[in-house]
Amino acid sequence: MDASEGRGAAGPAAEVSEAAAPPSEAPPIKPPADAPPRRGFSRRRLLGAGAVGIAGLGAAAAGGYVVSDARSGARSGGSDTAAAIPFRGTHQAGIVTPAQDRLHFVSFDVTTESRADLVDLLREWTKAAERMTAGEAAGALGAVDGPIEAPPQDTGEALGLPASQLTLTIGFGPSLFDRRFGLAAKRPAALVDLPAFPGDDLEAARSGGDIAIQACANDPQVAVHAVRNLARIGFGAVAVRWSQLGFGRTSSTSRGQATPRNLFGFKDGTANLKAEDASLLEQQLWAGAADGTPWMANGSYLVARRIRMHIETWDRTSLDEQQAIFGRFKGTGAPKTSADADSAEFDDFEFDTVTGASEPVIADNAHTRLAHPDFNQGARLLRRGYNFVDGSDGLGRLDAGLFFLAYQRDPRKQFIPIQQNLARVDAMNEYVKHVGSAVFACPPGLSRDGYWGDTLFA
Numbered sequence: 001m002d003a004s005e006g007r008g009a010a011g012p013a014a015e016v017s018e019a020a021a022p023p024s025e026a027p028p029i030k031p032p033a034d035a036p037p038r039r040g041f042s043r044r045r046l047l048g049a050g051a052v053g054i055a056g057l058g059a060a061a062a063g064g065y066v067v068s069d070a071r072s073g074a075r076s077g078g079s080d081t082a083a084a085i086p087f088r089g090t091h092q093a094g095i096v097t098p099a100q101d102r103l104h105f106v107s108f109d110v111t112t113e114s115r116a117d118l119v120d121l122l123r124e125w126t127k128a129a130e131r132m133t134a135g136e137a138a139g140a141l142g143a144v145d146g147p148i149e150a151p152p153q154d155t156g157e158a159l160g161l162p163a164s165q166l167t168l169t170i171g172f173g174p175s176l177f178d179r180r181f182g183l184a185a186k187r188p189a190a191l192v193d194l195p196a197f198p199g200d201d202l203e204a205a206r207s208g209g210d211i212a213i214q215a216c217a218n219d220p221q222v223a224v225h226a227v228r229n230l231a232r233i234g235f236g237a238v239a240v241r242w243s244q245l246g247f248g249r250t251s252s253t254s255r256g257q258a259t260p261r262n263l264f265g266f267k268d269g270t271a272n273l274k275a276e277d278a279s280l281l282e283q284q285l286w287a288g289a290a291d292g293t294p295w296m297a298n299g300s301y302l303v304a305r306r307i308r309m310h311i312e313t314w315d316r317t318s319l320d321e322q323q324a325i326f327g328r329f330k331g332t333g334a335p336k337t338s339a340d341a342d343s344a345e346f347d348d349f350e351f352d353t354v355t356g357a358s359e360p361v362i363a364d365n366a367h368t369r370l371a372h373p374d375f376n377q378g379a380r381l382l383r384r385g386y387n388f389v390d391g392s393d394g395l396g397r398l399d400a401g402l403f404f405l406a407y408q409r410d411p412r413k414q415f416i417p418i419q420q421n422l423a424r425v426d427a428m429n430e431y432v433k434h435v436g437s438a439v440f441a442c443p444p445g446l447s448r449d450g451y452w453g454d455t456l457f458a
């Protein structure tokens, strides 16, 4: 089977993970080009978490197990957009993995009160997730090869579709650590309930949740298929609380990727943390064993915010005003303190530069000044958000915006102070409203035999 024709019934995903030895134990492995084709696996291309986009970085730093056969491609950072991303590794895939183009994010409430049932579900989910990220059907018997009397083990809409760099990343919300499952003592101090921020207009039905799964892929049908099958498998133990589709990634997470644009038309992700920033990732992204929650070592904390953008108002705003809000040129993305609009996108800001009228070129209320590490005790984020347009709101306005996703080592020191700064005076606030909010502890990546949540439930 070629990567362009995926999802046969057979082809155990376990074979994929066996082929993928941990970086600390073995160098990157590539299936031999002349290996006999086996259904659903042997000719599938496997990419490390960073693939080409992290050239020069060891696979260990990328958190993935296999780096191979990278071809040139556009939006996904020069990698093969149909390939499979290894599911197991030091860190979960889907964090520093070069951001794929599509998202389906789902938040579940756990409905069972049985800890054993919850652990069983996490084990079942792990098997299905590993299969689907390898381009296989959710269950071994697939959509059409099971007994005719029973519901199929896969819903079928991804039959024939390749892995499409699908990553599935799990996180646990604060509410999972209540009394139900005996986890209260294991709640990380960093997994705080987010405070209310000025201007928040949060909807309960778009906020919170016990468990989140972020599905990213280069094909929306592959991402939706994964979430749908995980929800199907979870029937009776979990219920979907809310979910969000996204398109056009609004951040690059690797220097191999071109910076995409958000729905305001600006390049977004220029100053993001990137997969190549190995020592910054250790400082700012990955939780450490010494952080106080051993089960979270090599994990990360995720903040999700559904941010509605008032597109129609924005579109009536002058270019000058738009550029002042971000302190960047709309065309190139270069800081406005650079000599002219042709300056490099990645130039540093010079916040002390003033105009002839002694006004700061980057205004005191510019989004980038307020969010910059220089004004936030050095705090940074790995942003991994997506644009969304969920139709119109009945008043002729697009229900559109940014589904903001940011990974970090400790939201108390990163997202919260930065958002407090922004919510207070950001010039962009006139054009946005935060309507959904959630925070999750995303555990480390999986060992060879591990399952989602094993470090927590051990």
Ligand SMILES: C=CC1=C(C)c2cc3[nH]c(cc4nc(cc5[nH]c(cc1n2)c(C)c5CCC(=O)O)C(CCC(=O)O)=C4C)c(C)c3C=C
Binding pocket: 262, 264, 266, 267, 268, 269, 270, 271, 272, 305, 307, 308, 309, 326, 328, 367, 368, 371, 372, 373, 380, 381, 401, 402, 404, 415, 418, 419, 422, 432
């Ligand atoms: C609390 C964190 C942040 C929220 C919420 C947020 C919302 C938001 N941002 C944009 C557009 C841009 N943001 C940019 C930079 C930027 N934004 C944040 C944080 C939040 N943004 C940070 C930490 C930074 C980097 C600051 C720096 O170090 O320079 C930019 C500029 C390009 C870039 O660097 O990515 C844009 C554009 C929107 C539209 C939005 C909510 C709708």
Ligand SMILES: [Fe+2]
Binding pocket: 367, 371
């Ligand atoms: Fe921003």
